[in-house]
Amino acid sequence: MTHEVRSPAAAAPGRLPLDASLHMPLGAEGEGAARAGLSQVALGLVGSEILKIAADVRALQAQGRKVCNLTVGDFAPSEFRIPRSLERGIASLLERGETNYPPSDGVLSAREAVADYYARELGLRYPVSSVVIAGGARPVIYATYRAVVDPGERVLYPVPSWNNNHYVFMSRAVPVEVMARPEDDFLPTSDLLRHHLDGVRLLSLNSPLNPTGTALSREALTEISVMVVEENRRRAARGDRPLYVMYDQVYWTLTFGDTRHHTPVELVPEMAAYTVFVDGISKAFAATGLRVGWTVAPPYVAARMRDLLGHVGAWAPRAEQIAAGELLADPEGIAAYHAGMRSEVQARLDALYEGFRAMAEAGLPVRAIPPQGAIYLSARFDLMGRRLPGGALFSTNEQVRQYLLEKAGVAVVPFQAFGRGLDDGWFRLSVGAVSVAGIAEALPRIRAALRDVI
Ligand SMILES: Cc1ncc(COP(=O)(O)O)c(C=O)c1O
Known part of the structure; x- marks a missing residue:
């Protein structure tokens, strides 16, 4: 491979641009990556x-x-538009010059709005230090994994479920997959999970569940929450690290008929110390492209997630997060x-x-x-x-x-x-x-x- 260092004059009008592809090991995507000696993580990643x-x-x-x-x-967007107030809010915030870096845990007004939203809509009062705003739910999931799980440690999740395999892989964690049953609407139960808790650092739950469109009942989630609290009492007695639950509730505003959304913390308050909520506006307001998500978690977990996300720079754009906060503070508009x-x-x-x-x-x-x-x-x-x-x-x-x-x-x-x-x-x-x-x-x-x- 030859290396050529060109001066900026090479790009002057009338001159042909340097053809970068001649200087890279091309070929099939994976083949090129392997030849270029990329990391095991990069080589092992599976696309969607x-x-x-x-x-x-x-x-x-x-x-x-x-x-x-x-x-x-x-x-x-032709079928489901974002709320008009959100659309207008973002436009006027951009016009007002809200275009610089946001704070790494999010703009304070947006964090306060999330805390108030949880108090009002979910009956859960958290301090604002529990809230971190990020560029959608995905970075929040990644930060949860990295904040709680060390390489080589176990993550427990039911299948079918969304993308846990990829987050496990990127965290170099060990997957413990439990097959949920059609007769349980493909939802996990405490009976299915109970025998797999050994050495597990993170239990990943999602309700309503992607891909099944089913939701954990009050009884099922209570049983799982009690199981986690009991496990953590045993771990505390041994001086062992606790089992955290990542509770991904990005679809919680979309339930139908008699189905009600529940949270581990509402059902078993001791779960507040172990629950990391994943949430955002992507699904709740059909706003997948705006990239505003958040976690609500114990402040010591949220702070590490903030630092992690800060280094990745996975913030929500400033105008979008302020406008999302304004939307969350408008109960009638939301309803x-x-x-x-x-x-x-x-x-x-x-x-x-x-x-x-x-x-x-x-x-x-x-x-x-x-x-x-x-x-x-x-x-x-x-x-x-x-x-x-x-x-x-x-x-x-x-x-x-x-x-x-x-x-x-x-x-x-x-x-x-x-x-x-x-x-x-x-x-x-x-x-x-x-x-x-x-x-x-x-x-x-x-x-x-x-x-x-x-
Ligand atoms: C269960 C679940 N969690 C999180 C996400 C990611 O949401 P976001 O677009 O906010 O990153 C999705 C997206 O499909 C999802 O289905």
């Missing part, structure tokens, strides 16, 4: 499985096919927005659920779990062991996924993308980027596709 499926969808759309895209855990958003999300999930119920009643091999929260539906396309006339037997979720995409123009994500490695036909269907009309058009196509399988 869902983004790979998105490429298939784009390819089909490029052929002019209509696709009902139920894959992305995002909101299409009005959520009434609309919840019914729109529910209409989409209900349309899918009812569609599948009708198909099941007609004897077709599909069933779904009634939607409880978030923007997801769990559905099982039970095609294993069946075949298309003259075709091969279905034996993997991937075959089912491709069949539904090609035959019905419907894109779904197998539970394997969420760590459940079984080919038993369970899929996540996400409704944030589709209309009710789009779902109504897609259902007959799914029905026809399932009818063709024998």
Whole structure:
């Protein structure tokens, strides 16, 4: 490899720019990285499985096919707009010059607004030193892992669940995965978790749950919380470090019907010392691109997360976080927005659920779990062991996924993308980027596709 140091004059108008690609070991992405001697973490990272499926969808759309895209855990702005007040607030804050670095734990007014929001809406009073604002929920999750777990230590989480495998990997932690059961709506129970607590530093919980659209009940979460408190009493007696719970509640404003959202701290107050909340505006206000999230945690944990996030620079943009704080301080505005958003999300999930119920009643091999929260539906396309006339037997979720995409123009994500490695036909269907009309058009196509399988 030759190294050439060029003076700025080389970029002068009329001169060809230096072709940097001639000086790098190119090739397939991974191959180039391996040859360049990158770290084990960089080499071992796995990209998003869902983004790979998105490429298939784009390819089909490029052929002019209509696709009902139920894959992305995002909101299409054409279907779900952020609150107007948030939009205007950000614009006027930018105009006012709120463009410099925010404090590393967040702008004080936004942190106070989160603390008041939790007191008002969740009945939990925390000091403002418990609140750290960050650039979305993802950095908060990463900071939680890094603040609590040392390399080589264990993290316990149920599967299916969202991205724990990636955060475990980046933290060099040891995963302890527990398979949640369809009969429990794919939610963890204290019975499932209890036998896996040895040496675990972090238990990762999420409710309402991505990918299943189901939510922990008061009873189930109470039992898990009591289990953690008892475990920590035993650890304290031995002088051992406690077990923390990361409670990711980014979808907590989206629950349907009789489902109520609960928190470990509300149910078992001693959990305040061990609970690290993950939250933000991405899902609650359809604001995934604005990048405002936060943690609410014991102040000594929050302070280390602040320092970690500060070094990464994963702050929320200043104007966005101030405007988010103003929104959180407006209970009537929030209530009005959520009434609309919840019914729109529910209409989409209900349309899918009812569609599948009708198909099941007609004897077709599909069933779904009634939607409880978030923007997801769990559905099982039970095609294993069946075949298309003259075709091969279905034996993997991937075959089912491709069949539904090609035959019905419907894109779904197998539970394997969420760590459940079984080919038993369970899929996540996400409704944030589709209309009710789009779902109504897609259902007959799914029905026809399932009818063709024998
Ligand atoms: C359960 C869960 N937590 C956290 C996130 C990340 O949220 P953010 O966009 O604020 O980083 C997601 C996004 O899909 C999620 O599903």
